[in-house]
Amino acid sequence: MQILDLLFQSYSSVSLVGILAVLVIYFISHFIFSSGQHGEEPPGPRPLPIIGNLLQIDLKRPYKTFEEFSKTYGPVFTVFLGGEKVVVLAGYKTVKNALVNHDEEFGERAIPHMIQELNRGHGKIMKSKIFSPFFLSNVLRTYRPFVIHLCFILGVLWSNGDTWREIRRFALTNLRDFGMGKKACEDKITEECQYLLEVFKKFKGNAFDTTKPLNYAVSNIICSMVYGSRFEYDDPKFTSMVDRMNRNIQLSGSPTLQAYNMVPWLFKWVGSRREVHACAAANRKQNRSIFTHLKETLNPQMCRGFVDAFLVKRQTLEDSGITNSSFNDENLLMTVVHLFAAGTETTSTTLRWGLLLMAKYPKIQDQVRDELRRVIGDRQIQVSDRKNLPFTDAVIHEIQRVASIVPTALPHKTSKDITFQGYFIKKGTTVFPLLTSVLHDANEWEKPLTFHPAHFLDKDGKFVKRDAFIPFSAGRRICLGESLARMELFMFFTTLLQHFRFTPPPGVSEEELCLTPCGGITLSPLPHKLCAVPCSE
Numbered sequence: 001m002q003i004l005d006l007l008f009q010s011y012s013s014v015s016l017v018g019i020l021a022v023l024v025i026y027f028i029s030h031f032i033f034s035s036g037q038h039g040e041e042p043p044g045p046r047p048l049p050i051i052g053n054l055l056q057i058d059l060k061r062p063y064k065t066f067e068e069f070s071k072t073y074g075p076v077f078t079v080f081l082g083g084e085k086v087v088v089l090a091g092y093k094t095v096k097n098a099l100v101n102h103d104e105e106f107g108e109r110a111i112p113h114m115i116q117e118l119n120r121g122h123g124k125i126m127k128s129k130i131f132s133p134f135f136l137s138n139v140l141r142t143y144r145p146f147v148i149h150l151c152f153i154l155g156v157l158w159s160n161g162d163t164w165r166e167i168r169r170f171a172l173t174n175l176r177d178f179g180m181g182k183k184a185c186e187d188k189i190t191e192e193c194q195y196l197l198e199v200f201k202k203f204k205g206n207a208f209d210t211t212k213p214l215n216y217a218v219s220n221i222i223c224s225m226v227y228g229s230r231f232e233y234d235d236p237k238f239t240s241m242v243d244r245m246n247r248n249i250q251l252s253g254s255p256t257l258q259a260y261n262m263v264p265w266l267f268k269w270v271g272s273r274r275e276v277h278a279c280a281a282a283n284r285k286q287n288r289s290i291f292t293h294l295k296e297t298l299n300p301q302m303c304r305g306f307v308d309a310f311l312v313k314r315q316t317l318e319d320s321g322i323t324n325s326s327f328n329d330e331n332l333l334m335t336v337v338h339l340f341a342a343g344t345e346t347t348s349t350t351l352r353w354g355l356l357l358m359a360k361y362p363k364i365q366d367q368v369r370d371e372l373r374r375v376i377g378d379r380q381i382q383v384s385d386r387k388n389l390p391f392t393d394a395v396i397h398e399i400q401r402v403a404s405i406v407p408t409a410l411p412h413k414t415s416k417d418i419t420f421q422g423y424f425i426k427k428g429t430t431v432f433p434l435l436t437s438v439l440h441d442a443n444e445w446e447k448p449l450t451f452h453p454a455h456f457l458d459k460d461g462k463f464v465k466r467d468a469f470i471p472f473s474a475g476r477r478i479c480l481g482e483s484l485a486r487m488e489l490f491m492f493f494t495t496l497l498q499h500f501r502f503t504p505p506p507g508v509s510e511e512e513l514c515l516t517p518c519g520g521i522t523l524s525p526l527p528h529k530l531c532a533v534p535c536s537e
Contacts (some may be wrong), residue, residue, distance in 0.1 A: 033504045042087050044078035044424045051263055052080025059255035060519040063407035063436050076423050082262035086430045090437040092444050092468040100138045100476035105418045107476045108160050110411035110430040113261045118280055172480055174309040184385050188224050189488055192217050193495040200532045201353050207529040212214035212346040222343045226336055228304025241286050244279040249345050251276050253520020257402050267345055269508055341480050347523045353403040354493050356525050357451055359502045368392050372498050381494045390463040394456035396489055400471045403525045404453050407436035409473045444468035500532040
């Protein structure tokens with residue numbers, strides 16, 4: 001009460017409004033929170049007003065908390081992230097049922113507060129004219145079912161409806177035209193492998209951090225498809241753009257930014273939020289500069305990459321008198337940003353896990369290298385070799401499974417009311433498919449928490465597919481770059497293992513290599529160094 005008295009004294013001109021707002025919020029929160037307690041709705045831990053289940057969730061590893069909740073409340077349960085009601089789906093059968101069998105009902109995208117903020121006015125925060133001097137104006141933003149966000153969500157990852165369908169279809173078609181999943185793309189990866197090998201050779205078997213070289217190599221594949229050209233690893237403009245993008249992904253999974261997404265009015269001053277805005281603004285500026293150069297040198301008859309194709313499409317629509325379409329500068333910018341974010345960090349992080357696991361389990365690494373020597377020898381590896389490398393293919397799949405680098409799929413949202421597995425879920429409800437619970441489902445995997453390549457091999461040593469292997473999610477929102485990522489993982493991993501043997505740094509044993517992940521939106525290894533020992537040594 002003393003705190004409230006001080007607040008009311010400070011804002012005496014709006015004290016009555018403040019009291020009424022408190023009462024309104026109390027009844028809203030009581031209505032929201034109590035509505036989840038009906039038997040026909042998914043059960044879950046009881047939340048507190050305003051902050052929901054914030055105090056019960058490990059913000060460093062929220063997926064771990066969700067896995068524990070699923071043991072108590074079942075595979076379909078409710079949590080409150082601040083004032084937002086979220087349904088979490090756990091286990092292979094439940095996640096598949098939702099994303100594949102009910103892909104229309106669960107196929108929309110929910111937009112985290114930080115993403116909305118970055119898209120809305122590109123970082124300029126809208127302020128209430130009525131309650132601007134009073135902190136409760138920000139509280140009301142927490143209750144998204146009761147607030148209209150006047151913002152246009154852009155890009156291929158976070159859009160919905162016709163915009164999403166149009167941009168995704170265009171992106172898929174043109175990325176394929178520029179080589180995604182085809183021989184042209186394989187040639188680009190083969191070329192990039194040679195640049196990466198030269199970087200690794202420069203360390204002459206000494207320990208080094210593989211993070212940046214792998215980030216730059218994988219990012220260059222996206223660059224070649226989006227811009228039509230690659231960059232040198234020492235190009236400061238290129239490296240700063242990649243480093244900022246990866247920094248933003250790390251920050252997005254930080255406890256402070258997750259807390260901000262849940263209760264924005266309470267955590268709006270966190271430093272990670274300001275850093276995200278700064279990194280995003282710098283990358284937008286740099287991409288606009290690249291776009292300007294590409295526009296000035298554009299030849300509609302010879303598109304160099306995705307950006308050229310987008311610009312030509314927009315010009316064609318404008319020439320036809322269509323000016324209000326999804327093909328505008330901001331959608332181009334956001335789509336390119338999303339392609340870089342989704343196509344760089346996840347693949348490079350998986351490769352980092354792969355090399356770390358090879359150093360951790362040298363016997364498995366030796367089996368991979370023996371198979372490569374026996375089947376490939378010294379020649380250049382090709383994608384078509386995959387079918388003749390069953391053990392290597394199984395190892396790559398097991399790296400993806402055990403690392404589970406995207407523990408929770410990007411948030412979905414129900415497009416209509418649905419009764420799902422006996423529970424009623426209202427239209428517009430945010431849904432978290434817990435992918436790590438699928439990849440580590442004890443009902444689907446013989447050794448769910450162990451690195452065990454035999455998960456993908458039959459008794460004769462032949463590679464076998466597993467239905468519960470969905471690291472790229474599933475359904476209509478499945479990662480559009482899956483074929484590219486699979487090709488990159490195979491080509492980069494096998495090429496590196498063909499030329500190097502990876503070992504712990506001097507003085508560190510295999511047992512001491514830590515497999516505990518850094519928590520966040522994606523799960524990356526803790527900072528570490530490895531030795532890449534050339535095969536000739």
